[in-house]
Amino acid sequence: MDHPPLPASWSERVLAALDYAVLEPRPDGTFRLCGRMPDWLRAFLPDSAAAGPLDLAAASLFLEHFLVDARAFWASGAPGPLGSGPWTETDRRGREWVLEATALSVDGRALLLVGFPQVDFHRTQQLVQAARVQAVQYHRTLEEIARRDVLLHCIVHDLKNPLAGLKGSLDLLRAGLEGETRLQEPAALELVAIGLRQAEKMQALIETIQEAFAGEIDGLVPSAQSPEQAPDAAAVVRDVVAGLLPEARLKALTVDTRLPPGPVPVVGDAARLERMLYNLLTNALRFAPAGSTVTVGVRGEAEAATLYVEDEGPGVPPEQQPRLFRKFARGNEQPGHVGLGLYFCRITAENWGGQIGYEDRPGGGARFWVRLPRPTPR
Amino acid sequence: MIKKKICMLGTSAVGKTSLVRRYVQGFFSEQYLTTIGVKIDKKTVDLDGQALTLVLWDLNGEDPFQRVAASYLRGAAGFLLVADGTRRLTLEGALRLHERLHDALEGVPGVLVLNKADLTASWAIEPARIEALQREGWTVRRTSAKTGMGVEEAFEHLARRLLAP
Ligand SMILES: Nc1nc2c(ncn2[C@@H]2O[C@H](COP(=O)(O)OP(=O)(O)OP(=O)(O)O)[C@@H](O)[C@H]2O)c(=O)[nH]1
Numbered sequence: 415m416d417h418p419p420l421p422a423s424w425s426e427r428v429l430a431a432l433d434y435a436v437l438e439p440r441p442d443g444t445f446r447l448c449g450r451m452p453d454w455l456r457a458f459l460p461d462s463a464a465a466g467p468l469d470l471a472a473a474s475l476f477l478e479h480f481l482v483d484a485r486a487f488w489a490s491g492a493p494g495p496l497g498s499g500p501w502t503e504t505d506r507r508g509r510e511w512v513l514e515a516t517a518l519s520v521d522g523r524a525l526l527l528v529g530f531p532q533v534d535f536h537r538t539q540q541l542v543q544a545a546r547v548q549a550v551q552y553h554r555t556l557e558e559i560a561r562r563d564v565l566l567h568c569i570v571h572d573l574k575n576p577l578a579g580l581k582g583s584l585d586l587l588r589a590g591l592e593g594e595t596r597l598q599e600p601a602a603l604e605l606v607a608i609g610l611r612q613a614e615k616m617q618a619l620i621e622t623i624q625e626a627f628a629g630e631i632d633g634l635v636p637s638a639q640s641p642e643q644a645p646d647a648a649a650v651v652r653d654v655v656a657g658l659l660p661e662a663r664l665k666a667l668t669v670d671t672r673l674p675p676g677p678v679p680v681v682g683d684a685a686r687l688e689r690m691l692y693n694l695l696t697n698a699l700r701f702a703p704a705g706s707t708v709t710v711g712v713r714g715e716a717e718a719a720t721l722y723v724e725d726e727g728p729g730v731p732p733e734q735q736p737r738l739f740r741k742f743a744r745g746n747e748q749p750g751h752v753g754l755g756l757y758f759c760r761i762t763a764e765n766w767g768g769q770i771g772y773e774d775r776p777g778g779g780a781r782f783w784v785r786l787p788r789p790t791p792r
Numbered sequence: 793m794i795k796k797k798i799c800m801l802g803t804s805a806v807g808k809t810s811l812v813r814r815y816v817q818g819f820f821s822e823q824y825l826t827t828i829g830v831k832i833d834k835k836t837v838d839l840d841g842q843a844l845t846l847v848l849w850d851l852n853g854e855d856p857f858q859r860v861a862a863s864y865l866r867g868a869a870g871f872l873l874v875a876d877g878t879r880r881l882t883l884e885g886a887l888r889l890h891e892r893l894h895d896a897l898e899g900v901p902g903v904l905v906l907n908k909a910d911l912t913a914s915w916a917i918e919p920a921r922i923e924a925l926q927r928e929g930w931t932v933r934r935t936s937a938k939t940g941m942g943v944e945e946a947f948e949h950l951a952r953r954l955l956a957p
């Protein structure tokens with residue numbers, strides 16, 4: 415069936431129901447409001463402006479901009495409405511609104527409609543955002559792949575040297591055993607020892623790599639421990655120092671160990687704590703000048719304990735200090751040093767609620783410290 | 793009172809909105825709420841006794857889902873070109889966007905901002921890359937909308953350039 419035509423005032427009521435402001439430009443640049451004033455528009459206007467002509471350019475920074483386009487559009491007599499696209503702006507009281515403006519010509523009369531976007535703004539936002547979150551994750555993955563590529567390159571490089579050493583020892587041994595060269599038993603044993611040392615180096619490197627990557631995953635595993643299970647930091651220091659003494663002797667280094675008399679339980683697990691200290695101490699031994707002293711110690715406090723390793727070497731140049739504990743910064747690919755050791759130390763310490771740091775040693779050299787919380791009785 | 797329009801440009805999720813929020817409102821949120829269209833803010837600063845109102849146009853990010861409308865740039869006195877220092881592609885995206893908007897930005901001073909500097913462990917932009925950009929004429933700043941590091945400095949560096957004769 416056919417409805418009777420709607421009264422003219424109906425369209426006005428429809429626009430009011432949509433909370434649209436219908437505005438007509440005046441020659442002096444202000445606007446005349448046709449019909450009811452929507453609440454959101456009132457919130458942008460000074461209180462004095464409610465009745466007379468409206469200065470929209472003064473009320474909204476966005477409209478100030480859009481009206482330039484709108485006026486050009488009205489003057490051009492071009493067909494079709496000109497949309498502003500959604501914009502977000504804060505009213506005089508600090509409330510945020512998402513709005514949209516449309517300039518149109520109806521029977522040669524210029525009109526401006528302003529109101530809430532008719533596309534479902536929030537749904538659109540959700541969709542676009544979901545896509546963007548995916549894009550961010552994709553970027554992250556690419557960065558991670560790039561980093562692992564370089565890492566892989568370095569690992570290969572670092573495994574090559576000890577492998578060459580190992581192969582060299584085995585070659586010499588075979589030549590001896592096959593009678594090509596004369597090889598006395600002490601020399602043969604020496605070759606075996608060299609080969610073993612190279613194999614151990616490779617093993618240590620591989621363990622560090624495994625732990626570094628496992629550490630990222632284990633970050634979620636709670637490490638809170640009861641005091642009975644907590645490792646003794648002092649005992650760990652003693653063990654690690656004992657294991658590295660032969661290496662220290664090779665460079666005529668003195669290792670000065672400073673421990674409190676009793677045990678120092680800390681949060682963590684003994685194997686990783688050992689590996690952490692091993693990393694710090696081998697670094698110190700590497701950089702310490704021959705004949706100097708390396709100091710290793712533990713200082714216990716009420717809620718935490720600090721392990722520290724000091725050497726009298728050159729220290730870390732200030733420009734390198736910010737990158738020290740990062741997994742392998744690009745452009746940092748010095749052979750012979752994958753640069754995972756300190757990273758491993760950091761994530762391990764942080765997983766346990768601790769902290770790691772570097773400072774210049776007073777009087778020259780490097781000082782690395784790890785601060786770990788004391789386990790709390792449940 | 794002098795009023796200057798500054799546009800925030802860059803690809804999505806690099807921290808344009810967060811930088812404005814940090815600068816104008818002084819806080820940071822971890823939550824990501826993407827900007828659709830444009831979001832307008834303003835802040836009045838005092839530069840050596842000279843009051844200046846910065847009208848900040850925080851534009852949607854340029855990506856396959858939305859493009860930055862060149863018409864938004866009309867009247868811009870300056871811009872911050874923002875990249876996320878932990879995602880190298882966003883730097884290339886920012887430079888491409890700048891290239892695409894070349895006509896609209898002709899002669900408009902800008903600062904290249906490498907944001908999220910607090911995420912040192914995943915920082916992906918090498919010093920050599922930054923030096924190369926500086927040689928090309930870019931003013932480069934590292935910022936963190938999260939900690940506030942360098943944010944005020946970046947905006948005010950640009951503001952001073954706008955006032956310089
Ligand atoms: N850690 C850190 N996160 C940041 C920083 N700046 C922004 N973010 C985060 O990055 C995400 C995106 O930030 P936005 O400010 O919304 O980015 P945008 O550039 O405005 O994004 P679009 O509007 O989608 O283009 C949010 O989760 C922010 O919390 C920063 O300096 N450091």
Ligand SMILES: [Mg+2]
Nearest residue numbers: 808809826827
């Ligand atoms: Mg945004």
